Amino acid sequence: xxxxxxxxxxxxxxxxxxxxxxxxxxxxxxxxxxxxxxxxxxxxxxxxxxxxxxxxxxxxxxxxxxxxxxxxxxxxxxxxxxxxxxxxxxxxxxxxxxxxxxxxxxxxxxxxxxxxxxxxxxxxxxxxxxxxxxxxxxxxxxxxxxxxxxxxxxxxxxxxxxxxxxxxxxxxxxxxxxxxxxxxxxxxxxxxxxxxxxxxxxxxxxxxxxxxxxxxxxxxxxxxxxxxxxxxxxxxxxxxxxxxxxxxxxxxxxxxxxxxxxxxxxxxxxxxxxxxxxxxxxxxxxxxxxxxxxxxxxxxxxxxxxxxxxxxxxxxxxxxxxxxxxxxxxxxxxxxxxxxxxxxxxxxxxxxxxxxxxxxxxxxxxxxxxxxxxxxxxxxxxxxxxxxxxxxxxxxxxxxxxxxxxxxxxxxxxxxxxxxxxxxxxxxxxxxxxxxxxxxxxxxxxxxxxxxxxxxxxxxxxxxxxx
Amino acid sequence: xxxxxxxxxxxxxxxxxxxxxxxxxxxxxxxxxxxxxxxxxxxxxxxxxxxxxxxxxxxxxxxxxxxxxxxxxxxxxxxxxxxxxxxxxxxxxxxxxxxxxxxxxxxxxxxxxxxxxxxxxxxxxxxxxxxxxxxxxxxxxxxxxxxxxxxxxxxxxxxxxxxxxxxxxxxxxxxxxxxxxxxxxxxxxxxxxxxxxxxxxxxxxxxxxxxxxxxxxxxxxxxxxxxxxxxxxxxxxxxxxxxxxxxxxxxxxxxxxxxxxxxxxxxxxxxxxxxxxxxxxxxxxxxx
Numbered sequence: 001x002x003x004x005x006x007x008x009x010x011x012x013x014x015x016x017x018x019x020x021x022x023x024x025x026x027x028x029x030x031x032x033x034x035x036x037x038x039x040x041x042x043x044x045x046x047x048x049x050x051x052x053x054x055x056x057x058x059x060x061x062x063x064x065x066x067x068x069x070x071x072x073x074x075x076x077x078x079x080x081x082x083x084x085x086x087x088x089x090x091x092x093x094x095x096x097x098x099x100x101x102x103x104x105x106x107x108x109x110x111x112x113x114x115x116x117x118x119x120x121x122x123x124x125x126x127x128x129x130x131x132x133x134x135x136x137x138x139x140x141x142x143x144x145x146x147x148x149x150x151x152x153x154x155x156x157x158x159x160x161x162x163x164x165x166x167x168x169x170x171x172x173x174x175x176x177x178x179x180x181x182x183x184x185x186x187x188x189x190x191x192x193x194x195x196x197x198x199x200x201x202x203x204x205x206x207x208x209x210x211x212x213x214x215x216x217x218x219x220x221x222x223x224x225x226x227x228x229x230x231x232x233x234x235x236x237x238x239x240x241x242x243x244x245x246x247x248x249x250x251x252x253x254x255x256x257x258x259x260x261x262x263x264x265x266x267x268x269x270x271x272x273x274x275x276x277x278x279x280x281x282x283x284x285x286x287x288x289x290x291x292x293x294x295x296x297x298x299x300x301x302x303x304x305x306x307x308x309x310x311x312x313x314x315x316x317x318x319x320x321x322x323x324x325x326x327x328x329x330x331x332x333x334x335x336x337x338x339x340x341x342x343x344x345x346x347x348x349x350x351x352x353x354x355x356x357x358x359x360x361x362x363x364x365x366x367x368x369x370x371x372x373x374x375x376x377x378x379x380x381x382x383x384x385x386x387x388x389x390x391x392x393x394x395x396x397x398x399x400x401x402x403x404x405x406x407x408x409x410x411x412x413x414x415x416x417x418x419x420x421x422x423x424x425x426x427x428x429x430x431x432x433x434x435x436x437x438x439x440x441x442x443x444x445x446x447x448x449x450x451x452x453x454x455x456x457x458x459x460x461x462x463x464x465x466x467x
Numbered sequence: 468x469x470x471x472x473x474x475x476x477x478x479x480x481x482x483x484x485x486x487x488x489x490x491x492x493x494x495x496x497x498x499x500x501x502x503x504x505x506x507x508x509x510x511x512x513x514x515x516x517x518x519x520x521x522x523x524x525x526x527x528x529x530x531x532x533x534x535x536x537x538x539x540x541x542x543x544x545x546x547x548x549x550x551x552x553x554x555x556x557x558x559x560x561x562x563x564x565x566x567x568x569x570x571x572x573x574x575x576x577x578x579x580x581x582x583x584x585x586x587x588x589x590x591x592x593x594x595x596x597x598x599x600x601x602x603x604x605x606x607x608x609x610x611x612x613x614x615x616x617x618x619x620x621x622x623x624x625x626x627x628x629x630x631x632x633x634x635x636x637x638x639x640x641x642x643x644x645x646x647x648x649x650x651x652x653x654x655x656x657x658x659x660x661x662x663x664x665x666x667x668x669x670x671x672x673x674x675x676x677x678x679x680x681x682x683x684x685x686x687x688x689x690x691x692x693x694x695x696x697x698x699x700x701x702x703x704x705x706x707x708x709x710x711x712x713x714x715x716x717x718x719x720x721x722x723x724x725x726x727x728x729x730x731x732x733x734x735x736x737x738x739x740x741x742x743x744x745x746x747x748x749x750x751x752x753x754x755x
Contacts, residue, residue: 144555145555147716149704149706150704153704153706157625159623162623256721259721260721282521348553348556350556352720354521367519373512373515
């Protein structure tokens with residue numbers, strides 16, 4: 001027997017199309033069903049007490065870790081002031097108690113009908129999957145996650161208050177708050193949506209030209225000026241002695257057009273968001289030259305945030321939103337869920353991409369376009385902590401490439417935009433001992449970055465526009 | 468009459484023939500891309516790699532230009548369920564068209580409310596015509612989409628900005644044609660009206676309007692054509708809903724069959740709109 005028809009069953013009509021009545025093949029039916037059943041399965045997993053405990057701990061750990069990035073400092077602080085004070089300090093910024101109680105106490109929400117914007121890329125995974133999995137509604141929120149045509153539009157719609165909160169490129173809230181490319185409007189990053197998850201993809205014709213030193217005259221694309229994509233690509237090129245402003249062309253191009261242009265030969269490569277790197281491989285237009293994970297392991301990419309005004313006006317709503325997104329991030333972090341997540345976010349209303357492409361991105365087992373299967377489980381990861389030192393690094397790069405002129409008060413801007421530093425201010429007000437050194441160091445292409453020496457760092461590059 | 472009918476028949480036959488030739492070329496050009504993959508002589512890893520590239524053994528991946536068969540499935544898929552609504556990001560083609568037509572209709576209506584009265588004023592008064600002329604000359608050639616960033620920035624609402632862009636692009640042909648039509652009303656008719664001491668409002672409605680109506684409608688027809696051109700581009704920029712958003716969303720998925728389908732739909736709807744205005748134009752045209 002095949003699964004296609006059922007000619008000898010007396011209880012069923014013999015239709016020569018799918019038995020669900022819709023006009024599609026059985027294979028398509030199974031695919032659609034599998035997306036639905038993947039949602040159901042993930043939902044089931046999210047309802048277990050084990051996951052609940054895990055996600056609660058995850059959220060708390062995220063908050064504490066953001067406040068005390070250095071473990072030693074955290075322990076010293078906890079020993080000095082005790083658990084209660086520490087929790088109160090965090091709670092003064094993001095009401096932990098109301099985070100926990102939100103499920104019961106729905107009246108506290110200032111606003112329940114929300115509109116959240118997203119760009120259809122895998123970076124938005126937690127934000128998107130929180131919708132079909134019901135994490136928003138569990139927090140008492142009626143959220144419309146709205147696909148948006150481009151980053152400039154995300155910026156405009158946030159400034160226009162059409163969106164209540166949104167998917168950002170993590171440097172965008174810095175740029176908008178500073179008034180680069182728009183009126184200065186204070187924005188906040190609440191969590192980092194994803195870390196890693198980008199790649200440099202080159203056109204197939206450059207298969208044998210993998211050394212960036214020979215890339216003079218190349219045409220590259222990035223999705224937005226104020227993006228990690230732009231900063232990382234520039235960094236990578238400059239490390240190889242290529243001046244990104246004069247030796248190559250870097251254009252701002254929407255990701256789908258990157259793939260088409262790569263195919264047409266108009267672009268030599270791009271540093272773009274997934275799934276479009278994988279899509280370029282899938283379309284046989286290019287190959288994955290290097291994952292950005294290999295430039296800076298754990299680098300932030302996209303973020304979830306909102307305007308400072310919205311957060312101040314709707315603290316409880318924002319806390320509920322924050323919790324929903326963090327719960328989704330907790331789910332997305334577990335490698336066992338990734339395959340199902342790919343199914344859930346593949347349909348037209350979310351990413352609108354082939355499931356096979358998304359699975360490769362999220363599981364990290366992927367075809368590299370050169371005939372090899374690579375296995376990099378943390379190719380894309382979801383570590384939501386908005387380290388301020390990341391923000392400082394972005395500011396040094398904005399300075400380096402001339403997006404910001406003159407002196408920059410790195411830490412002040414970073415602490416204003418990347419949430420959770422308010423906690424430290426409140427602690428000071430409460431006469432508590434404030435933890436020091438909330439700026440972990442990172443290594444980018446082997447060079448250490450110390451946020452305390454940001455100004456010197458910004459000037460330390462051979463290729464740079466910074467005076 | 469008979470000759471006319473035979474001409475029509477032959478023209479229709481020729482049209483069908485041209486369509487068949489185009490489809491035939493399409494069929495031949497895309498036929499080679501459907502060769503099935505075979506797994507003969509491949510290692511397990513190579514087979515898995517092929518699967519990751521979307522080339523399941525035995526099946527054909529649709530790369531490049533879609534075949535006629537794929538096109539047919541796509542068209543049927545959209546037309547058989549045009550009203551589905553799966554959340555804000557995935558709606559049926561009829562719903563998307565509805566949004567686009569709604570925006571065009573609203574912007575067009577607003578443009579009409581401004582352009583026709585203003586056109587009357589300009590057409591009736593040489594002084595106003597001269598005064599308005601420089602502004603019209605400067606504003607008319609501006610591409611409607613160039614207004615988009617300004618609109619988004621000042622109106623602070625994306626769907627209102629879309630409607631504004633339709634408004635601003637529809638207004639000029641209507642304004643210019645109305646002014647021209649009104650100015651071209653025969654002097655004798657106006658003189659007769661003046662002799663009979665008809666009041667100006669009645670003159671405008673009962674003498675000038677009927678006389679200028681064919682020209683005004685020509686302007687409206689041109690405006691509608693432009694508006695329909697612009698809405699697709701505007702929605703691609705602004706996103707959210709509408710046929711332009713549909714094209715963008717499918718392009719984002721690099722799904723050519725859906726993009727081609729949308730192009731077809733845009734063409735057919737544009738033609739229907741034009742026919743509609745053509746009919747109205749016929750109704751108000753008179754033969755002296």
